[in-house]
Amino acid sequence: MRPPVAMLALGLAGVIACQAASTPSPSVSQTPPPSATATPAPGSGTPSVTLPSREGRCDMRVSESFTLANDLTCEKDGMVIVADNVTVDLGGHTLTGPGMGPQTWPLPQLDSVGVRVGGHTGVVVRNGKTTGFSTGVYFVDETASTIENVTTERNRFGFYIHASNKNVVKNSDVEFNIYGLHLQNSDDNLLQGNLLARQTYNSPGGYGLYMYASVRNRVIENTIDSNINWGIWFSEAKENVVFHNNVIGNSPQVSDNTEGSNVWYDPTTKEGNYWADYKGKDGDGDHIGDTPYPILGPGGMVDPYPFVEKDGWTKKRRATIDHYEPAAPRPARGVTVVALAGGSSWSARPTDARATLRLPDVSQIALGTDERTVYATSGKTVLAEDIVTGEIRDRSAYAVDGIVAANRDGHSVMVVGALGVEQRDLETGQAEFFSYSGQPKSLAPSYKHNHVFVATPRGIDLLYLNLGGRTPYTIPLDGAPTAMAMSGSGTRIYVGIVGQRIVDIVDTEQYAVVDRISLDSEATSLALSPREDVLYVGSGNGVVAITIRDRSRVASAAFLGSVADLAVSPNGDELFVALAGLSHAIAVLDAPGLRVTNVIELDSDPSRILVASY
Structure with missing residues (x-):
């Protein structure tokens, strides 16, 4: 019997979107990443075989190999492949759909699909074009199958590879779509020789290649060019190998939120990728830059062997001269705790x-x-204070009264209130105003998108800071939030819930609660360790440290006062606890052991604490 997700792929598109999106993430193998010369996945070989030619019709069910003899213009699907080991040669013809359909991110958009395949093996789709569909080609629960020499353009999704393993996408053009080549929960695939270019923007679209929760894939010899957002975007994607790609003119070029997992070069030849914005030099003439190319994202990854010219691997004639030296560990930083208490800001060193x-x-x-x-608000004025020197670097009046936050672009500050949003660029002084009418309780600016997550009594609003401001979706929670903390990578938000002994875990790219952590009491505050492996939960009873991986309790600490807020030192070795009620203080604890090492006195109850470092 065909797996349920594949049956749905061949049936109701609306149902499959829900079923496929709930496919659990595969477990991550602990084996080393695949080598550059790994054998291509089954199905990658597509020998030239003459297939019988036949006329096609829209929404046709295909169970035998053939060559398409005509163009198709369809109101729904172009064709659905319903058997194993079927080759569909589009014969250079074009399948045209009824249009992109509405936005469904993060679910697949399956109102109309050029070529739909689910639950089969050994399928080949080649030599043609899909345009104007919700999705150009959709693989779900597919194994050892191939997309080759297919152009897909002006769809919402170009190619969507979903819960599919050991497939090949090669020598294809993915252009002018909202979303380019998308891998979701898909492992051990080969992406080779493709053009992923000029995808358009409909946030979070505009990317050339996106991988979510996908492992051990190989990305080789592709050109990823002029996409309006990311060229390459990896989220929770691990053990993938990426080399011999031209990455040109994307904004930004690349983002990877994992640390020490993906490999951005061929480990055998020590050859990486060509990055058009690389500023380094090739001092020894081996076509490889002498300094690494930094990969954007909290993982701190690099391509240590970047090429200095496009297609440099085709011109290289000798071995790489290895100049790469991993960065030295960052020295210990000074720490100052900043507290909001009694209508004033206060500071102290941990001792x-x-x-x-x-x-x-x-x-x-x-x-x-x-x-x-x-950044401190006084009325509608926001002051920017250097915590080390005490210098007030900026003092700006805002029209909006609300919650202040720093945009992750590094130079903008926003104030989000019930009557709107104002964002000011501190480098240029330019102010922008955005429409918003929610009830903000706390903010988490997104790491990747030009939007901010706003905790409100009805859920987490996605507030987009573009096109005048819009809130297209609210992530539903299990109740009103008491506290919110975003991971450093920006892919998870942890939310305490009013009246409940749980923490909701929100996936910021799937826009959904994907897991929950059980507690002994209602959370009043949350903080996450820098390595994102321990969650600290404050309550009326004290603080508990919980591991993210297996939810085990590492340690706990009780206090006379209630816990108003938490903050963690940059290297994760200290936890700071704002105590209110019976105590007016900041407790300093070692982490994750939660042994009290100091208590810093305050004159009144603190409501917020931060940890500045330098």
Whole structure:
């Protein structure tokens, strides 16, 4: 019997979107990443065999190999392949659909599909074009199958490879779609020799290649060019190998949120990719830059062997001269704790007995992306204070009264209120206003998109900071939030729920609660370790440290006062606890053991604490 997800692929498109999106993530293998010369996946060989020619019709069910003899213009699907080991040669013809259909991200858009295949093996789709569909070609639960020499353009999704393994996408053009080549929960696939170019923007679209929760894939000899957003975007994608690709003119070029997992070069030949914005030099003439190319994202990855010219691997005639040296460990940083208490901001070093007043008449504080600038609101004025020197770097009046946060672009500050949003670029002084009418309780600016996640009593609003501001979706939660903390990689938000002993775990790219952590009491505050492996939960009873992987309790600590807020030091070795009620203080604990090492006194109850570092 065909697996349920494949049956749905051949039936109701609306149902498959829900079923396929719920496919569980595969377990991550602990084996080393595949080598550059790994044998191509089954189905990658497509020998030239003459197939019988036949006229096609829209929404045809295909169970035998053939060559298409005509173009098709369809109101729904072009064709659906319903058997194993079928080759469909499109014969250079074009399948044209009824249009992209509405936005469904993060679910697949399956209102109309050029070629739909599900639950089969050994299928080949080649030599033609799909345009104007919700999805150009859709593989779901597919194994050892191939897309070759297919152009897909002006669809919402170009190619969508979903819960599919050991497939090949090669020598194909994916252009002018909203979303380019998309791999979701798909492993051990080969992407080779494709053009992924000029995808258009409909946030979070505009990417050339996106991998989500997909492992051990190989990305080789592709040109990823002029996509309006990311050229390559990896999220929860691990053990993938990427080399001999031309990455040109994307904005940004690449993003990878994993640490030490994906390999951005061929380990055998020590050859990476061509990045058009690479600024390094080739001092020894081996066509490889002498300094690494940084991969955007919190993982801190690099391509250590970037080429200095397009298709450089075709011109290289000798072995790479290895100049790469991994970055030295970052030295320990100084730490200052900043607290909002009694309508003023206060600061202290972790060993101080008492906090020092910094700024009076303050209602909100937020930390800048440089980790040493603190933004403080006084009425509708936002001050930018260097916590090390005490210098007020900027003092700007805002028209909006609300919650302050630093945009992750590193130079903009926003204030989000019930009557709108104002964002100001501190480098240019330019202010932008965006429409918003929610009830913001806390903010988490997105790492990748030009939007901010806003915790409200009805869920988490996706507030887009473009096109005048819009809130297209609210992520439903299990109740009103008490506290919210985003992971450093930006892919998870942890949310405490009013009146419930749980923490909702929200996937910021799937826009959904994907898991929950059970607690002994309602959470009042949350903080995540820098390595994203331990969640600290504050409550009326104290603090508990919980591992993300298996939900085990590492340690706990009880206090006389209630826990108002939590913050973790940059290297994760200290936890700071804002205590209110019976205590007016900041407790300093070692982490994750939660042994109290100091108590910093305050004059009044703290409501917010930050950790600045330098």
